[in-house]
Amino acid sequence: MKLSQARRDFYRRKAREEGYRSRAAYKLIELVKKYGLIRPGDYVIDFGCAPGGWLQVASKYVGSKGKVFGFDIKAVEIGLPNVFTYVLDVSLPNALDVVKECVLSEVNVVLSDISPNISGVWEVDHTKQIDLTLKVVDMLPHILKPGGHCLLKVFQGPYLDLVRSRLNSIFEEVYLTKPSASRKESSELYFVCLSYLG
16 A cells, blocks of 8 residues: 555545544644634635545634634535535625625635546646635635634645745735645645735
């Protein structure tokens, strides 16, 4: 068994044992611990929230005084008192209006684990994924409080620097990282963005 396969199986098994819906939960746990992304009482938006692993993690970190709002093109039932989920396609023109209607205030943290339906054609998948991520970045001025944080999944490729330059202009600190729960052969990376300038 390859090392990457063993690591994947380890996180999958761990997720099952600890009651998380996906091993992606451990990516968020690692990054929250390292960068202090989510605090008790925070309001958090999670785009691309299915199957709900990140919602479970965020719910624990925000506690009873915080709230987590999940959006995805698939319906997600999670059964946690501080988590609210909605069906949304971020590429639709009215997506921002829908988010503002559901959330009603600016939030402390925006998470995005959005991915398109994978075609297997790398250039197409990279372009589509970056496009979805930029749709989320476009919403930030309307939904994220000054001083707030953001975590965005991106696929490696030529448009990565476009996202980086956008983020560098609106956050005090921007880091590009790959959590240990990510598959080694996967092209996914994460931008950790701290202290939104507003």
